[in-house]
Amino acid sequence: MTPRLLGNSLFLTPPYASILLRNTPGFSRGLTNLPPSTDPSSIGGMISTVAERLGVGELATGGLQLAVIGGFIAGARYFSGFFFDFMKKKTVVTAQFDSSDESFSWILNWLSEHPYAQQATQFSVSTTITRAGQRLTGEGLDAMLPPVYFLPAHGMVHFFTYKNRLLWLTRERPQTSTGAPAVAGNAIMERIQISTIGRSRTVLQNLVFDAQKQFIERDRSRTVVFAGDQYGAWRRTRSRPKRPLGTIVIPSNVKQHLIDDTKEFLASEQWYSDRGIPYRRGYLLYGEPGSGKTSFVYSMAGELGQNIYVVNLSSKGLTDDVLTELLSDTPSRCILLIEDVDAAFVQRSRGDSTIGNNITFSGLLNAIDGNHPEKLDEALIRPGRIDVRIHFGNATKHQAEELFTKFYPHLESNHISRLASQFAAKIPDNQFSMAHLQGFLMVHKKHPDQALNLIDDWIRQQSEQNGATATTTATTTASPAIEASEEMLHTNATEPLMQSPPKTQT
Numbered sequence: 001m002t003p004r005l006l007g008n009s010l011f012l013t014p015p016y017a018s019i020l021l022r023n024t025p026g027f028s029r030g031l032t033n034l035p036p037s038t039d040p041s042s043i044g045g046m047i048s049t050v051a052e053r054l055g056v057g058e059l060a061t062g063g064l065q066l067a068v069i070g071g072f073i074a075g076a077r078y079f080s081g082f083f084f085d086f087m088k089k090k091t092v093v094t095a096q097f098d099s100s101d102e103s104f105s106w107i108l109n110w111l112s113e114h115p116y117a118q119q120a121t122q123f124s125v126s127t128t129i130t131r132a133g134q135r136l137t138g139e140g141l142d143a144m145l146p147p148v149y150f151l152p153a154h155g156m157v158h159f160f161t162y163k164n165r166l167l168w169l170t171r172e173r174p175q176t177s178t179g180a181p182a183v184a185g186n187a188i189m190e191r192i193q194i195s196t197i198g199r200s201r202t203v204l205q206n207l208v209f210d211a212q213k214q215f216i217e218r219d220r221s222r223t224v225v226f227a228g229d230q231y232g233a234w235r236r237t238r239s240r241p242k243r244p245l246g247t248i249v250i251p252s253n254v255k256q257h258l259i260d261d262t263k264e265f266l267a268s269e270q271w272y273s274d275r276g277i278p279y280r281r282g283y284l285l286y287g288e289p290g291s292g293k294t295s296f297v298y299s300m301a302g303e304l305g306q307n308i309y310v311v312n313l314s315s316k317g318l319t320d321d322v323l324t325e326l327l328s329d330t331p332s333r334c335i336l337l338i339e340d341v342d343a344a345f346v347q348r349s350r351g352d353s354t355i356g357n358n359i360t361f362s363g364l365l366n367a368i369d370g371n372h373p374e375k376l377d378e379a380l381i382r383p384g385r386i387d388v389r390i391h392f393g394n395a396t397k398h399q400a401e402e403l404f405t406k407f408y409p410h411l412e413s414n415h416i417s418r419l420a421s422q423f424a425a426k427i428p429d430n431q432f433s434m435a436h437l438q439g440f441l442m443v444h445k446k447h448p449d450q451a452l453n454l455i456d457d458w459i460r461q462q463s464e465q466n467g468a469t470a471t472t473t474a475t476t477t478a479s480p481a482i483e484a485s486e487e488m489l490h491t492n493a494t495e496p497l498m499q500s501p502p503k504t505q506t
């Protein structure tokens with residue numbers, strides 16, 4: 001191999017030239033062993049001639065040859081890469097999807113349903129479709145089995161067709177300049193690139209829109225839940241089948257009132273805008289654990305066709321700034337679910353300025369109000385922040401009866417309503433949470449008669465256990481947090497189940 005030939009091949013076939021350079025270990029050694037050429041038509045010969053005219057010695061002539069050839073090759077490599085990129089830009093369109101973005105999930109979902117992914121011989125198997133490490137789980141057809149997604153494998157090129165066009169795809173994990181895997185959030189970043197020949201990007205754009213539509217379609221019958229992370233970004237965490245409101249057992253007048261209230265709110269954006277009032281409505285759900293507060297929010301989300309954005313005030317890493325960032329970044333229409341708000345009341349009543357870990361009460365108000373410092377001294381519960389308060393208590397007899405009936409929908413209605421009223425008659429009012437009763441009925445989910453026969457024993461057992469717990473609690477000092485929160489709950493326990501401050505709209 002002579003430098004001249006190599007030089008020619010570099011310019012004539014750019015892509016191969018760079019491979020040649022990388023894969024020819026003897027090349028540099030061969031170069032250093034080259035004697036100064038005497039052929040005047042070769043590059044070496046030309047250099048020798050120039051060197052002779054300049055009166056340079058033989059050793060120096062060899063060095064000069066090396067320098068010129070080295071420069072020549074470096075230049076050739078640079079220009080070949082440049083040329084290759086230039087040609088690629090002119091002839092290939094590429095769409096890139098990073099796992100830090102929502103669109104990555106659309107593409108993965110689309111790919112998992114594309115015939116190519118079903119037939120590919122090199123494929124990866126996943127039980128989740130991840131976006132920056134966030135799991136989309138629990139979406140299998142069978143609730144007991146996780147879903148399985150078949151996806152094109154990493155680190156290779158996959159060819160497939162879309163609308164009669166040949167496309168190719170690569171899936172890779174990008175690296176940082178130090179060679180470490182790039183991360184997005186707390187997960188290793190992934191990148192998908194889809195390319196096709198041509199200069200028009202219409203085909204790739206259509207693919208993206210198809211993928212988006214398919215993804216949204218899948219979500220239509222589901223409620224999608226996003227959680228705020230410590231960087232102030234919303235991450236999709238899961239989607240759940242919509243829970244019908246009928247499965248939530250609370251007084252029907254309250255339920256209906258809330259449905260009407262929220263629907264009216266959703267229809268009055270213009271009204272708020274005309275009066276310069278912030279377009280939001282706050283609902284405070286408070287009361288006993290396991291009384292259906294969270295379930296009710298999810299059902300309302302399904303009923304209203306809204307997604308849920310959850311911030312937990314006790315989560316680590318949540319600061320005032322992060323909270324403000326999150327709340328200012330919610331979509332114009334959504335349900336913002338702020339969990340553990342009681343932490344705010346409890347610690348404020350103790351005189352603490354911080355809630356949970358790193359956020360302050362004023363920071364919370366700030367974030368809710370859209371960052372208006374002049375409102376900081378106002379309490380959290382006032383119309384405009386919290387417009388409706390709903391108390392969720394332990395199960396009443398009436399709720400127990402309804403829960404029982406809903407548990408056995410397949411049984412003959414007269415029979416089941418007779419059993420249900422007998423069951424309810426045995427349940428003491430306001431003693432057990434709905435979650436607790438649900439747990440008992442789950443054990444007898446196929447045997448309502450058995451449930452009725454065993455409920456007395458269960459109540460006795462629970463009362464004994466509770467008695468033991470109560471004694472233990474009485475002998476230990478209750479934490480100030482518990483005392484304070486009790487105070488607040490008791491104040492409201494005598495109120496009707498739902499209270500609504502005077503409406504702003506008349």
Ligand SMILES: Nc1ncnc2c1ncn2[C@@H]1O[C@H](COP(=O)(O)OP(=O)(O)OP(=O)(O)O)[C@@H](O)[C@H]1O
Binds near residue numbers: 289
């Ligand atoms: N009123 C209710 N109607 C129907 N199911 C209920 C009701 N209350 C509780 N449940 C059931 O009990 C379980 C727990 O309910 P949920 O998580 O909604 O309670 P919660 O009030 O939000 O509790 P916590 O305050 O501890 O978060 C759920 O499976 C739910 O189906």
